[in-house]
Amino acid sequence: MKKLLGLLVLSLSLAACTKSEKEIVYKNPPADALESFSAATCTKKNCIKIEKASLNKTFMLLVSGKSNSGAPQWLDANPAVVVFQKSGGQVGLFSVSVDAIYGADDAKELIQSFDVLDEDATSVTFDWGSGLNTLRNDESMQIEAELDPAAPKRTSVSILSSFVQKVNVTSEYIEVVQVAKVQQSAINTRKENPFDEEDKGKPNFDVTESTLNLNVQLLPYKLDPGFQAKESDASKTVGFFIAPVAKEHLGDEKKFLITKWDISPGKEPVRVFVSANTPAEYLDAVKDGILYWNKVLGFEGLKVELGGDDRTVPPVHSIMVRWIPWDDAGFAYAMGQADPLTGKFIRAQVFMTSAFAMTKGRGKRMTPVLNPMAACDFSKAFTAMEDLRPDNPVDVRIANDMLRSVVAHEIGHVMGLRHNFAGSASTSLTGLDVLGLVKNYLLDAAHAGALTATTVMDYITGQEEVLLGSYIRNNPLPYDQTALQWAYSTDDKILETSTAKYCSDEDLIISGSRDKVVIYDCQQFDATGGPFAALLNTHLRLRNTILSRKLDDVLAKVFPAETPGFINSLDRVLNENHGVLSLDGLKTQIGYYKKKDGVVSLDKWRNDIQRGFKTDSDPVLDLNLKADLEQVGGMNGVKQYLTPAAGWTDADLQKVLTAINTGKGVIKGRAYVLAPEQKARLIQYFTDEAQYLQTQLQKELDELFQGL
Ligand SMILES: [Zn+2]
Numbered sequence: 001m002k003k004l005l006g007l008l009v010l011s012l013s014l015a016a017c018t019k020s021e022k023e024i025v026y027k028n029p030p031a032d033a034l035e036s037f038s039a040a041t042c043t044k045k046n047c048i049k050i051e052k053a054s055l056n057k058t059f060m061l062l063v064s065g066k067s068n069s070g071a072p073q074w075l076d077a078n079p080a081v082v083v084f085q086k087s088g089g090q091v092g093l094f095s096v097s098v099d100a101i102y103g104a105d106d107a108k109e110l111i112q113s114f115d116v117l118d119e120d121a122t123s124v125t126f127d128w129g130s131g132l133n134t135l136r137n138d139e140s141m142q143i144e145a146e147l148d149p150a151a152p153k154r155t156s157v158s159i160l161s162s163f164v165q166k167v168n169v170t171s172e173y174i175e176v177v178q179v180a181k182v183q184q185s186a187i188n189t190r191k192e193n194p195f196d197e198e199d200k201g202k203p204n205f206d207v208t209e210s211t212l213n214l215n216v217q218l219l220p221y222k223l224d225p226g227f228q229a230k231e232s233d234a235s236k237t238v239g240f241f242i243a244p245v246a247k248e249h250l251g252d253e254k255k256f257l258i259t260k261w262d263i264s265p266g267k268e269p270v271r272v273f274v275s276a277n278t279p280a281e282y283l284d285a286v287k288d289g290i291l292y293w294n295k296v297l298g299f300e301g302l303k304v305e306l307g308g309d310d311r312t313v314p315p316v317h318s319i320m321v322r323w324i325p326w327d328d329a330g331f332a333y334a335m336g337q338a339d340p341l342t343g344k345f346i347r348a349q350v351f352m353t354s355a356f357a358m359t360k361g362r363g364k365r366m367t368p369v370l371n372p373m374a375a376c377d378f379s380k381a382f383t384a385m386e387d388l389r390p391d392n393p394v395d396v397r398i399a400n401d402m403l404r405s406v407v408a409h410e411i412g413h414v415m416g417l418r419h420n421f422a423g424s425a426s427t428s429l430t431g432l433d434v435l436g437l438v439k440n441y442l443l444d445a446a447h448a449g450a451l452t453a454t455t456v457m458d459y460i461t462g463q464e465e466v467l468l469g470s471y472i473r474n475n476p477l478p479y480d481q482t483a484l485q486w487a488y489s490t491d492d493k494i495l496e497t498s499t500a501k502y503c504s505d506e507d508l509i510i511s512g513s514r515d516k517v518v519i520y521d522c523q524q525f526d527a528t529g530g531p532f533a534a535l536l537n538t539h540l541r542l543r544n545t546i547l548s549r550k551l552d553d554v555l556a557k558v559f560p561a562e563t564p565g566f567i568n569s570l571d572r573v574l575n576e577n578h579g580v581l582s583l584d585g586l587k588t589q590i591g592y593y594k595k596k597d598g599v600v601s602l603d604k605w606r607n608d609i610q611r612g613f614k615t616d617s618d619p620v621l622d623l624n625l626k627a628d629l630e631q632v633g634g635m636n637g638v639k640q641y642l643t644p645a646a647g648w649t650d651a652d653l654q655k656v657l658t659a660i661n662t663g664k665g666v667i668k669g670r671a672y673v674l675a676p677e678q679k680a681r682l683i684q685y686f687t688d689e690a691q692y693l694q695t696q697l698q699k700e701l702d703e704l705f706q707g708l
Contacts, residue, residue, distance in 0.1 A: 033220040039167040042118075045117060049124070050123060055124070060081060060346070061111075065215070080095040080111075091126040093110075111132070111134075128167060130164055131216065132180075134158055135156065143242065173219045178213075179211065185205065223341065236610060237502055238483040239418040242256040243340055257342060259416040270318060273309075273314060273318060275321060279323070281396075282400065287304050296476040320349045334414050358399075402466055405466070419457050419504050421526075422502055424527070426453070426478075426501045427454055429528055429529040434450070434452060434467070434528050434529050452467045479498070479502065503605075503606075516598060520602070520621055520625075530627065532629065533631065536586070539642070547649060547693075556668050558570055579689065602620075603620040644697060648694065653686060
């Protein structure tokens with residue numbers, strides 16, 4: 001839950017050959033290109049004056065939008081290489097099209113035409129009017145895989161109405177700031193009855209409207225011969241976002257250039273602005289997360305600048321890290337704009353929501369209970385959960401380590417890297433190691449963390465995230481190093497020695513939806529070092545408090561906080577309602593041993609799907625399953641961990657009965673008092689429930705181990 005890519009983005013994308021010397025792409029602007037432009041003064045018009053010498057010369061068009069409702073979201077367009085042309089009473093703005101590689105001079109795509117207002121021997125003045133009147137909404141960070149060939153390409157939104165706030169001509173760019181009312185249409189499937197599973201729904205044409213603050217910039221564009229474009233890795237050892245570029249003489253075929261910065265040694269580092277509203281207590285963690293990538297690169301590729309002005313778009317060759325005060329967002333996201341001809345990043349943005357700093361009570365919830373990891377009771381160090389802001393040293397440390405890791409992940413995206421969900425399965429730690437490390441981490445303020453994933457680009461669980469967040473203060477991760485060393489060198493041999501595996505979103509989508517299989521070593525939020533220890537730990541932790549949690553649940557339903565005057569019937573709430581034993585994950589895992597249906601190793605997946613090299617056996621999966629099981633003492637060990645001591649509900653039941661007899665308290669902010677008959681009913685229910693759960697657990701465990 002870290003990013004939202006593919007929001008409304010507009011794109012005027014094009015693809016053309018980088019090697020060809022076709023004049024359309026290489027009609028370089030004059031040295032004084034921007035001096036040849038001016039925002040001319042004319043009454044009642046938005047004028048731009050262009051020297052005739054700048055017509056038919058290439059410019060980069062950069063468009064960013066900021067939504068104007070709710071929590072603002074920035075929307076970055078795919079950049080485009082454009083030219084101005086004049087004919088008669090019009091100036092046309094064209095993007096250089098795919099077909100330009102065939103050398104046809106008119107092979108350009110019209111973006112928009114503008115009326116000429118005035119003309120002399122050397123210049124043309126035209127009316128920018130109300131600015132751009134359409135936006136393309138293609139993805140700005142693209143991938144090689146085409147998941148839905150039927151999906152429409154080059155979709156567009158209309159600008160219904162527009163208000164040009166200003167036109168600037170600076171020494172670096174022409175800038176138009178425009179408020180735009182945009183209209184989007186989409187065909188959605190609507191059911192007559194939304195709850196009817198039989199109803200497949202009918203297509204409905206929906207039109208929606210919103211307002212965007214658009215920033216449109218035009219920069220003189222000249223292909224930089226010093227930049228080393230790089231084709232993406234066909235072996236799928238590392239994964240980058242790409243710019244699809246037409247292959248010379250091959251019609252529609254594309255080659256994929258990775259997105260990367262021009263930071264080879266000797267070049268200026270990328271400026272990374274940290275927005276001025278970033279809380280002071282988290283600045284160091286945010287900075288660390290950014291500068292982690294210098295450790296990975298082995299040179300200064302990024303340079304942090306604090307107090308960034310977050311009202312504007314980031315300048316060229318920079319990244320803006322924006323702090324979004326949104327405590328319950330649960331995600332962060334990133335977007336970058338790259339040269340469509342080379343993949344060279346021009347500018348990028350990272351959006352950090354404050355949610356990742358909301359860690360109150362986390363330390364307590366992370367404490368492992370699985371033997372031999374003795375339970376450490378931190379409960380005395382924690383106060384009531386009034387809000388989510390950390391207020392004790394452990395939770396503050398967790399907040400900082402988590403932020404460092406999430407910032408590093410988001411910056412990783414704008415370094416061009418895609419997700420790698422095999423990261424947590426590529427380490428040498430065992431699940432038991434991780435539980436031990438978590439325990440030590442919670443006790444030791446100077447804990448160095450641990451390599452719980454080979455990359456910051458995986459999605460990992462909270463406890464592993466903080467261990468990793470602490471570890472990356474001093475250590476680059478192996479996959480990240482392989483990927484960036486490869487990206488910034490001409491040597492592909494780096495990939496041959498890589499031990500870290502790679503798999504990404506489309507692997508999960510295709511395996512899960514089409515083939516209905518789980519890739520064992522490519523999962524989101526899977527436990528580092530094998531699933532058993534984590535699954536056992538979770539089950540045991542939840543089992544110890546199953547009755548207490550049930551009582552809280554029942555009380556919250558009988559005395560709902562959202563309707564303070566209302567008291568629900570206790571009988572209605574208790575009827576046929578039992579505590580949950582949380583054995584689902586273990587059932588799935590043990591199912592893989594009973595029958596290897598629905599699970600494959602990443603190796604087999606790559607062979608079968610990517611290389612079309614089908615095999616029946618899956619030796620890597622066999623090895624993984626065996627190793628994971630051996631860690632917890634084989635199936636006998638699992639049985640031992642899971643087999644409860646007689647009367648395992650007693651301690652919890654005692655707590656619950658005490659609470660019921662006390663008869664009053666606060667549940668989710670609402671004070672409650674139990675009537676004598678409610679007390680009696682609850683005592684009876686929980687006494688029975690303890691008995692029921694003991695019987696039920698035994699029954700489920702018998703089923704689980706049947707045939708093993
Ligand atoms: Zn991500």
